[in-house]
Amino acid sequence: MLLCSVGLYAQECPYSLSGKVIDLHDNSALAGAQIFIEETSDVTLSDEQGGYRFVNLCPGNYTLLVNHPDCNGIQISIKLKENLEKDLTLEHHYQELNEVIVRGEQGIAPKSVGIQVLDQEQLSERSHETLGDALSRLSGVSRLQTGATISKPIIRGMHSSRVTIINSGVRLEDQEWGTEHAPNIALSQAQSVSLIKNSAALQYSGDAVGGVIIVSPERIAVKDSLYGHLNLMGQSNGRGGYTGAQLIRSSAAGWYTQVNVSKRKLGDLQAPNYLLSNTGVDGYSLGTRLGLNRFKFGFELGFSRLANNLGILSASHLGSAQDQFAAINSSTPLIVNPFSYDINRPKQNVTHDVFSLKGFIKTKTLGRVDLQYDFQHNHRLEFDVRRGNFADKPALDLDLKTQSLNLVLAPDINFIDEFKAGINFKFQDNVSNPETGVKRLIPDYSRWDIGVFLVGEREFSPNLILDFGLRGDFSRINAFKYYNTSLWDQRAYGLIFPEFFVSSLGTQVLTNPKFDYLNFSWSTGVRWQIKADQSLLFNASLGSRNPNVSELFSEGLHHSAARIEVGELSLKPERSLNFSVTHELKNEWLDLSLSPFYKRINSFILMEPTGVQQTIRGNFQVWDYRQTNAAITGIDLDARWRLTDEITFNQQFSLVKGYERDSKRPLINIPAAQMNHELNYQLTPKNNLTVGIQSRFTWEQNEYPDNNFLVYIPELDSQELLDISTPPEAYHLLDVNLKMTLSLLPKTISYLRFSIDNFMNVNYRDYLNSQRFYADDLGRNLRISLNTKF
Amino acid sequence: MYFNQILNFKTLKVCFTLFMLAPFVLSCGSDDDAPPPVINEEEVITTVILTLTSNNGQEIVMTSQDLDGDGPNEPEITVSGNLSVATTYSGSVRLLNETVTPAENITDEVSAEGTEHQFFYTMGGGLNLTASYQDVDNNGNPIGILFDLTSTSASSGTLTCTLRHEPLKPNDGTLSGAGGDTDVSVSFPVIVE
Numbered sequence: 001m002l003l004c005s006v007g008l009y010a011q012e013c014p015y016s017l018s019g020k021v022i023d024l025h026d027n028s029a030l031a032g033a034q035i036f037i038e039e040t041s042d043v044t045l046s047d048e049q050g051g052y053r054f055v056n057l058c059p060g061n062y063t064l065l066v067n068h069p070d071c072n073g074i075q076i077s078i079k080l081k082e083n084l085e086k087d088l089t090l091e092h093h094y095q096e097l098n099e100v101i102v103r104g105e106q107g108i109a110p111k112s113v114g115i116q117v118l119d120q121e122q123l124s125e126r127s128h129e130t131l132g133d134a135l136s137r138l139s140g141v142s143r144l145q146t147g148a149t150i151s152k153p154i155i156r157g158m159h160s161s162r163v164t165i166i167n168s169g170v171r172l173e174d175q176e177w178g179t180e181h182a183p184n185i186a187l188s189q190a191q192s193v194s195l196i197k198n199s200a201a202l203q204y205s206g207d208a209v210g211g212v213i214i215v216s217p218e219r220i221a222v223k224d225s226l227y228g229h230l231n232l233m234g235q236s237n238g239r240g241g242y243t244g245a246q247l248i249r250s251s252a253a254g255w256y257t258q259v260n261v262s263k264r265k266l267g268d269l270q271a272p273n274y275l276l277s278n279t280g281v282d283g284y285s286l287g288t289r290l291g292l293n294r295f296k297f298g299f300e301l302g303f304s305r306l307a308n309n310l311g312i313l314s315a316s317h318l319g320s321a322q323d324q325f326a327a328i329n330s331s332t333p334l335i336v337n338p339f340s341y342d343i344n345r346p347k348q349n350v351t352h353d354v355f356s357l358k359g360f361i362k363t364k365t366l367g368r369v370d371l372q373y374d375f376q377h378n379h380r381l382e383f384d385v386r387r388g389n390f391a392d393k394p395a396l397d398l399d400l401k402t403q404s405l406n407l408v409l410a411p412d413i414n415f416i417d418e419f420k421a422g423i424n425f426k427f428q429d430n431v432s433n434p435e436t437g438v439k440r441l442i443p444d445y446s447r448w449d450i451g452v453f454l455v456g457e458r459e460f461s462p463n464l465i466l467d468f469g470l471r472g473d474f475s476r477i478n479a480f481k482y483y484n485t486s487l488w489d490q491r492a493y494g495l496i497f498p499e500f501f502v503s504s505l506g507t508q509v510l511t512n513p514k515f516d517y518l519n520f521s522w523s524t525g526v527r528w529q530i531k532a533d534q535s536l537l538f539n540a541s542l543g544s545r546n547p548n549v550s551e552l553f554s555e556g557l558h559h560s561a562a563r564i565e566v567g568e569l570s571l572k573p574e575r576s577l578n579f580s581v582t583h584e585l586k587n588e589w590l591d592l593s594l595s596p597f598y599k600r601i602n603s604f605i606l607m608e609p610t611g612v613q614q615t616i617r618g619n620f621q622v623w624d625y626r627q628t629n630a631a632i633t634g635i636d637l638d639a640r641w642r643l644t645d646e647i648t649f650n651q652q653f654s655l656v657k658g659y660e661r662d663s664k665r666p667l668i669n670i671p672a673a674q675m676n677h678e679l680n681y682q683l684t685p686k687n688n689l690t691v692g693i694q695s696r697f698t699w700e701q702n703e704y705p706d707n708n709f710l711v712y713i714p715e716l717d718s719q720e721l722l723d724i725s726t727p728p729e730a731y732h733l734l735d736v737n738l739k740m741t742l743s744l745l746p747k748t749i750s751y752l753r754f755s756i757d758n759f760m761n762v763n764y765r766d767y768l769n770s771q772r773f774y775a776d777d778l779g780r781n782l783r784i785s786l787n788t789k790f
Numbered sequence: 791m792y793f794n795q796i797l798n799f800k801t802l803k804v805c806f807t808l809f810m811l812a813p814f815v816l817s818c819g820s821d822d823d824a825p826p827p828v829i830n831e832e833e834v835i836t837t838v839i840l841t842l843t844s845n846n847g848q849e850i851v852m853t854s855q856d857l858d859g860d861g862p863n864e865p866e867i868t869v870s871g872n873l874s875v876a877t878t879y880s881g882s883v884r885l886l887n888e889t890v891t892p893a894e895n896i897t898d899e900v901s902a903e904g905t906e907h908q909f910f911y912t913m914g915g916g917l918n919l920t921a922s923y924q925d926v927d928n929n930g931n932p933i934g935i936l937f938d939l940t941s942t943s944a945s946s947g948t949l950t951c952t953l954r955h956e957p958l959k960p961n962d963g964t965l966s967g968a969g970g971d972t973d974v975s976v977s978f979p980v981i982v983e
Contacts, residue, residue: 319955319971326966334969385956385971387906388899390833434829444826480825484861505828507858507889512825557860564860614864616835616856618952618975714950714977715965717914 013058017078019086021046021066030090033068038532052088061588063532065462066090077533077588118193124787125753128233128242128264131165131185131193135213138195139652140595140636142671145769146180146560147313148269148778149281150348153183154768155195156597157632157656157670158210161548166204167215168302170356173402173428174378175442177548180560180770184306184352184378186285188231188244188262191218198539199523202453202469203408203420206521207545209576209601220248220256222293229789231262237757237781238266238280239339254294260287260304267341268311272763272779276313276771277337278344283308291358299359307351311343316560316774317385320618321711324562324773325722333775346560349381349394367411370422376402384559390437397433398442402426418467419456424449430549441556442549445479463529468522475517475546481553482508487566497569513552517573519544537582547571551605551625560770564613568625576601591640597633604630604660606667609707619711630667632658646682651675657703665705672701672727672767687740694735701727701767728772731764733757748790757781830889834859835896837886838976840951842879842939850879852949854976857888865976872981873919878940880924883909883951885974900953901935908957909934910965915947917980931959946981 021033029050036043037054039062046052057080064076066088074090118126118134126134132143132151143151144159155163165172165183167190174184187193194214201212226249234241244262262285269279284307291300315333318324327334356374363369382396408422426449432440455469480502488494488509494501502510523541530536554567580597610624634656641649653675658667680692704727710719737755744750761780765772836859840852850873856865873879885896900907904927911921911934920940923932939949957970 317971319973320975322952322965322975323970323972326969387833387896387903387955387973431826434827437829437832439829439831482828484858486858486861486863490862502825508828510825510828613860613862614856615860616838616854616865616974616976617972620860712977714910714912714914714948714952714975717912717948 013056015057015059015080016053016055016083017057017062017080017086018051018053018084019088020050021052021068021088021090022050024089030068033066033088033090035088036065036067038063038065064088075532077586079588117195120191123187123190123193124229124231124751124789125785127188127190127231127244127262127787128785129187131183131187131213131215134187134193135195139593139638139654140634141195142654142674142768144179144669145766145771146182147276147279147316147769147771149266149279149310150180150182152176152179152181153213154671155211155213156599156634156636157658157667158599162208162210162545163213164201164205164208164211165213165215167354168217168304168356169358169372170354170374170376171204171404171426173376173400174350174352175380175398175400177550180348181350181380182310184308184350185215186260186262186287186304186306187215188246188285189217189260189287189304190215192216198525199455199467199469199541201541202455202471202521202523203422206451206453206471206473206519206543209543209545209574209578209599217289218246218248218258220250220258220293222252222254222295223250224252225250227790229787231785231787233783233785235266235781235783237778238269240264240266240281240341244285254292254298255290256293257290258288260285264308265341268337268339270779271776272761273776274332274336275339276333276775277335277340278311278314278342278347280311280341280343281308282341282343283310295362297359297361299357302356302358303354305351305353308349309343310348310350312346312348312560313771313775314344314346316771317346318559318562321562321620321709321722322618322713324724325711325713325720327774328723345383345385347383349383351377351379353377365411366409367419368409370406370408370410372404372406374404376400378402394436395438396441397436399431399433400428401430402428413456415458416456417459419454421454422452424451424453426450439482439556441554443479443481443553445477445549445553447475447477449473449475465527466524467527468524469541471521473517473519473521473544475519476515477549478514479512479549479553481511481513483511483555485509487555491569493569500569513569515546515552517546519546519573533585533587535584537584539578539580541578543576543578545574545576547573547605547625551607557620563609563621563623565607565623566625571605571625571627572603574601574603574605574627576604589642591638593638594635595637596635599632600661601630601632603627604667606630608668608705609709612709612711621707621709628663629661630658631661632656632667632670648680650678650680652677659703666703668705668707669768670701670703672730673699687742689740690738692737692739694737696733696735698731698766700730704767724773727767728765731762731766733762733764734759744788745790748788750786750788753783753785753787755783755785757783831859832887832890832894833896834887834889835885835974836888837884837893838951838974839884839886840881840949840978841884842873842881844874844877844879846877848874848877848879852978852980854978855888859889867976867978869978869980872983873939873941875941875944875982878938881921881937881939883935883937885953897935901933904933905929905931905959906956907933908954908959908961908968908970909937910950910952910954910963910968911937911939912950912952912965913947914950914977916945917947917949918942918945918982919949919980927959929959941982944983946979948977949980950975950977 021030031048033046132153135141135153136143142154145151196212228247231244242264246260248258250256264283266281269276287304289302314335354376358372360370378400380398381394384395404426406424410420413419428447451473453471457467459465500511500513521543525539528536552567554565558565577600582595585592607623609621613622637653639651655673658670675697677695683689707725711722713720735757739753742750758780838854842850851870853868854865887894922938924936953974954970955973957968961968
């Protein structure tokens with residue numbers, strides 16, 4: 001009414017807005033939901049059938065705020081041209097896995113800085129991919145690769161030990177310090193993947209200075225149902241494919257069970273001009289869980305296994321720096337064999353098992369109490385090209401067992417909303433099998449961790465919400481390490497750490513390093529809803545990361561890098577102060593997010609060459625660890641345009657710069673700037689037949705440290721420069737796809753998708769792919785996939 | 791219904807207490823373990839010995855010894871004497887692992903896997919020597935454990951002995967043409983007088 005009386009010209013206001021308010025999980029009506037139109041201040045409540053109605057509305061744009069005592073509120077923009085029927089869905093405060101994801105009808109409405117999500121629809125298109133590949137679709141995330149089949153996420157320039165991955169509530173412990181160790185996650189079992197950069201991250205760890213990735217399984221509603229999905233994918237590059245299936249049975253009494261299986265197989269991959277010999281993959285995953293959800297209490301038992309056999313490019317296996325010189329200066333890989341599915345040496349063989357037992361009770365005084373016990377077993381074998389009796393033995397055999405016990409309380413506190421407090425215990429044991437006959441890359445060790453945290457929010461007004469978190473972590477590590485006597489003496493460890501010395505065995509010394517760490521972390525964020533469609537999110541946090549076992553204890557030749565890596569016992573924890581601001585705009589036709597960030601890291605641990613060592617094999621560069629004060633800064637931009645009902649256009653841009661603060665020397669392996677565009681056009685609404693084209697442009701990284709060195713080449717009888725620093729040129733890739741929705745069988749829905757990745761068969765190399773020294777990246781790949789939900 | 795009777799709060803409280811104790815029970819045995827056994831690498835090559843014998847009984851031995859493997863100590867290189875001009879020497883190479891006692895002879899393994907190995911002898915710095923192979927593997931390609939070195943005029947320079955693992959065989963006799971992994975690359979200072 002108000003709008004009409006101040007209108008610039010007389011308008012008729014006869015229109016009505018009505019519909020139902022529905023619970024997202026079981027489609028039941030929600031009575032007593034309050035619906036408020038901002039522009040007119042009209043309010044109404046939904047009735048017993050969930051129905052609501054506004055009358056005498058003028059045409060125009062309106063913002064609806066919908067609230068219900070048991071649910072999280074949502075905000076919706078609508079355009080009213082005539083009488084409109086609009087149903088509104090709310091989600092019950094569905095707390096599972098100590099995490100809340102808020103969904104508005106238009107997608108995700110994060111409460112504080114950047115909870116970016118890959119939702120179920122996006123994941124089902126990507127369940128054949130690795131976690132690193134799937135996450136690289138989000139702005140600010142790139143990949144650290146060892147060939148195309150091994151990748152791990154880099155979040156704003158940080159990866160490996162600086163990123164924490166939580167899978168179904170269990171923190172992934174799988175030798176993540178290794179740049180060639182991909183995270184052991186089967187996306188086939190995931191319903192959503194979230195990237196958390198706000199205070200909620202402190203529930204999981206204090207050392208995730210890069211970020212926390214949360215992989216969540218399917219949320220199962222409390223009702224009788226039997227459903228699942230079957231995914232099939234075949235691809236031309238590698239002549240292989242993937243298949244995955246999931247089945248869920250639930251009952252109205254609260255029982256549920258889920259079973260997952262998946263299998264992936266690829267032969268040698270293909271670059272535009274040659275085959276990448278020995279890059280095949282053979283892996284499978286299994287998972288099952290059984291639980292009871294009675295709202296007031298519940299429990300869940302889960303087990304999963306992921307096993308992978310991964311070939312490493314034959315041409316990347318080197319004996320010495322001379323070999324690396326020959327490889328880098330050759331325009332094609334030095335070893336190219338005919339296509340094969342065989343996975344020969346060098347290769348990785350990893351098995352990861354997780355067992356978890358969770359339970360929760362809703363109590364009056366302590367709110368919801370969650371208790372979780374989990375056990376993880378990671379067994380990693382790496383096979384090298386060896387001689388004699390050792391030809392078939394692995395060169396690396398690491399057995400890592402981790403147990404953790406987590407308790408989280410969520411009491412109702414007067415002045416703090418969403419308050420949670422908790423304690424995490426962890427015990428970890430690593431054994432390096434001596435049967436390999438190769439000196440242990442990582443020593444035997446055991447480790448205790450205790451973490452205590454509290455997180456919460458305070459709503460000052462609907463437009464101003466503050467979130468905060470505090471955490472303390474104590475960590476104790478106890479290792480038995482054999483050092484080369486020559487190195488122990490060279491570093492004067494006998495003088496600096498005399499208490500670690502146990503005994504001398506001639507060429508080796510036995511030592512028992514023990515370290516205790518006590519760290520504190522905090523985080524705070526503010527969300528300011530400036531206008532209905534604009535918000536500003538600000539987050540500041542301090543994280544601490546202890547040096548990992550590779551940074552402390554490495555000692556030896558890293559074959560595929562043709563260099564000797566040596567850890568440093570005196571490393572101290574990193575302290576990282578992070579700031580980020582996100583400006584978000586969400587209206588009917590555009591979702592825009594602009595997010596600059598700045599990280600100030602003291603005692604940043606980096607590895608760099610410090611000299612050249614002569615050995616019987618020839619020269620090797622020696623890489624040591626050093627701590628410095630660093631800064632990483634950059635900006636991420638995301639725009640999603642809904643140009644018409646048929647056309648959507650997405651853009652992404654990310655830029656990261658990393659330097660040592662004092663010397664301004666660039667940090668190594670900082671991702672180059674990247675810009676992606678995606679245009680989708682719906683040809684016909686029938687079957688939702690949509691054609692899409694994607695453009696990915698990666699700039700050349702022009703800021704990098706110079707780690708080049710001279711190596712003696714006997715044939716040339718001279719010292720030649722080995723260039724391992726210069727990043728490759730910029731490159732541009734185009735992907736095209738066609739997808740449609742079908743119903744092949746009654747009561748099922750299928751998504752059929754044809755895609756051609758690297759449509760132009762462009763020849764390129766990526767700075768962050770360690771294979772770039774030896775071979776080009778993937779050529780054209782034709783893929784067909786069918787995802788069926790039943 | 792039977793399950794409902796069991797699943798009340800009391801039972802759950804008991805269960806939770808048990809769960810809290812579980813990891814302590816499970817991990818109790820893992821502390822205070824004896825240290826793990828030492829690993830003495832059997833594949834490491836610490837010593838390369840080239841023995842050259844001329845037909846008039848002159849013997850020259852060249853040794854490169856690096857007892858700490860990839861460790862910081864550099865290889866120790868010794869050359870027992872100078873070569874004579876216009877002489878052919880029959881040579882042999884021996885690879886040892888001297889971290890164990892008695893020292894292990896790696897040359898035997900190389901010989902047993904002859905088709906997957908090849909030694910290369912490269913001259914540098916103007917050294918006037920030519921090498922030729924005097925042995926073959928099961929496919930008739932050279933291995934290089936036995937070789938001849940023929941000197942021409944007085945000169946000095948370096949003789950580099952390289953062992954390649956899984957090179958391309960047959961190959962053109964050059965290091966770049968053969969490829970493979972370098973297992974040994976030692977350079978000796980040599981004088982021909």
